[in-house]
Amino acid sequence: MSVVEAKLAxxxxxxxxxxxxxxxxVPAVRTGNLVFTSGQLPTVGGTxxxxxxxxxxxxxxxxxxxxxxxxxxxxxxxRALIGDLDRIVRVVKVVGFVAVDPSFTNHAAVVNGASExxxxxxxxxxxxxxxxxxxxxxxxxxxxxxxxxxxxxD
Amino acid sequence: MSVVEAKLAxxxxxxxxxxxxxxxxVPAVRTGNLVFTSGQLPTVGGTxxxxxxxxxxxxxxxxxxxxxxxxxxxxxxxRALIGDLDRIVRVVKVVGFVAVDPSFTNHAAVVNGASExxxxxxxxxxxxxxxxxxxxxxxxxxxxxxxxxxxxxD
Amino acid sequence: MSVVEAKLAxxxxxxxxxxxxxxxxVPAVRTGNLVFTSGQLPTVGGTxxxxxxxxxxxxxxxxxxxxxxxxxxxxxxxRALIGDLDRIVRVVKVVGFVAVDPSFTNHAAVVNGASExxxxxxxxxxxxxxxxxxxxxxxxxxxxxxxxxxxxxD
Numbered sequence: 001m002s003v004v005e006a007k008l009a010x011x012x013x014x015x016x017x018x019x020x021x022x023x024x025x026v027p028a029v030r031t032g033n034l035v036f037t038s039g040q041l042p043t044v045g046g047t048x049x050x051x052x053x054x055x056x057x058x059x060x061x062x063x064x065x066x067x068x069x070x071x072x073x074x075x076x077x078x079r080a081l082i083g084d085l086d087r088i089v090r091v092v093k094v095v096g097f098v099a100v101d102p103s104f105t106n107h108a109a110v111v112n113g114a115s116e117x118x119x120x121x122x123x124x125x126x127x128x129x130x131x132x133x134x135x136x137x138x139x140x141x142x143x144x145x146x147x148x149x150x151x152x153x154d
Numbered sequence: 155m156s157v158v159e160a161k162l163a164x165x166x167x168x169x170x171x172x173x174x175x176x177x178x179x180v181p182a183v184r185t186g187n188l189v190f191t192s193g194q195l196p197t198v199g200g201t202x203x204x205x206x207x208x209x210x211x212x213x214x215x216x217x218x219x220x221x222x223x224x225x226x227x228x229x230x231x232x233r234a235l236i237g238d239l240d241r242i243v244r245v246v247k248v249v250g251f252v253a254v255d256p257s258f259t260n261h262a263a264v265v266n267g268a269s270e271x272x273x274x275x276x277x278x279x280x281x282x283x284x285x286x287x288x289x290x291x292x293x294x295x296x297x298x299x300x301x302x303x304x305x306x307x308d
Numbered sequence: 309m310s311v312v313e314a315k316l317a318x319x320x321x322x323x324x325x326x327x328x329x330x331x332x333x334v335p336a337v338r339t340g341n342l343v344f345t346s347g348q349l350p351t352v353g354g355t356x357x358x359x360x361x362x363x364x365x366x367x368x369x370x371x372x373x374x375x376x377x378x379x380x381x382x383x384x385x386x387r388a389l390i391g392d393l394d395r396i397v398r399v400v401k402v403v404g405f406v407a408v409d410p411s412f413t414n415h416a417a418v419v420n421g422a423s424e425x426x427x428x429x430x431x432x433x434x435x436x437x438x439x440x441x442x443x444x445x446x447x448x449x450x451x452x453x454x455x456x457x458x459x460x461x462d
Binding site: 032033034055090091092093094099100101102103104105106107108112115116118119126127128129130131132133134135136149151 | 332333334335336337339340344345346347361403405407410443444445446447448449453455
């Protein structure tokens with residue numbers, strides 16, 4: 001087991017299997033030493049762990065846990081592509097898309113669910129640049145969607 | 155004619171000319187082997203092919219066709235920069251911004267208009283990472299905006 | 309003083325100090341020759357220069373000035389990471405997230421506040437790919453958030 005997956009296991013997390021893509025896109029693509037993931041929804045076994053919008057039917061703690069699940073799914077997509085998460089040199093960029101009622105302003109607290117997981121897994125190498133933004137809606141009524149860019153070694 | 159443009163022609167598409175930029179930004183920039191495009195609106199000859207929001211005045215089929223036009227405009231921007239679309243090694247990333255009423259949840263079907271065109275043009279090399287998200291509004295009331303990242307060879 | 313900072317000074321701008329990050333992310337990350345910044349809010353001394361949404365309580369001129377401040381903060385984040393803005397070879401990509409009432413359609417005019425500053429600082433090397441999009445809300449009720457990707461030399 002890789003060091004990163006051992007840390008995830010110690011935190012009580014397991015990486016999901018990556019479902020076969022059902023569309024003309026894939027979960028992650030490598031170019032040079034960078035891997036770009038698709039926007040990850042907070043699914044477990046194909047089912048969203050929450051639906052709805054922040055500032056309306058979803059509270060921050062629920063959405064923060066969902067953002068963590070998005071990050072886990074992103075790591076699973078990267079593992080499926082490169083084989084071993086220990087080959088991640090650095091988490092470069094995280095974009096957290098949060099579905100919101102227009103009155104909501106605490107996006108950062110939601111996206112911290114992803115960022116804190118990455119910090120716990122990767123330490124200093126997990127410290128990433130990040131954008132957190134509020135969406136009018138997300139696919140399947142998801143409350144949050146997260147995409148990752150990471151640098152990998154051969 | 156490049157192989158990719160021949161495929162586009164066989165599908166009934168022609169790449170538009172790229173209008174001179176009217177602002178302090180450009181249609182596409184190369185850095186190393188990556189080309190980042192600007193967010194592309196679904197224009198033909200400078201006019202939007204549709205306006206409005208999904209879940210309101212625009213239906214999915216109309217917006218899917220608009221997303222295809224965005225992708226065509228993105229390819230045109232790349233061609234204008236690198237000269238020949240056959241120098242695209244891989245489509246790396248697509249972000250599909252969909253203007254929505256907050257009740258809309260079928261973003262994927264809209265952005266498939268871009269993804270399916272890229273698959274038809276580039277085959278396996280067209281399989282990209284993708285994020286699809288719902289916006290409160292887009293420039294000029296466009297229903298969709300698409301940006302591309304591609305890897306190119308010299 | 310670097311050439312770029314001299315140009316900023318001639319325009320009446322000074323780069324802010326970068327506040328220590330308070331979360332599990334950082335203001336900017338370098339990977340290879342690229343630097344990705346976090347989404348920058350229009351703060352001065354930790355306080356937003358404006359709040360609210362376009363098409364509602366914030367007008368275009370105010371938000372354009374806020375977008376310029378976002379760009380300044382992004383440059384400050386890059387300087388803190390690489391030491392000297394003259395090591396920027398090219399501004400590659402700008403994403404301008406504009407908080408909007410759904411009726412708003414003039415996103416480009418807002419994000420020009422960032423683009424025009426970059427053009428004034430970097431000349432041809434400041435001409436970037438750009439996406440401008442409308443958000444349901446942004447963190448802390450900011451009217452605009454801007455992220456940058458730049459290419460740097462050693």
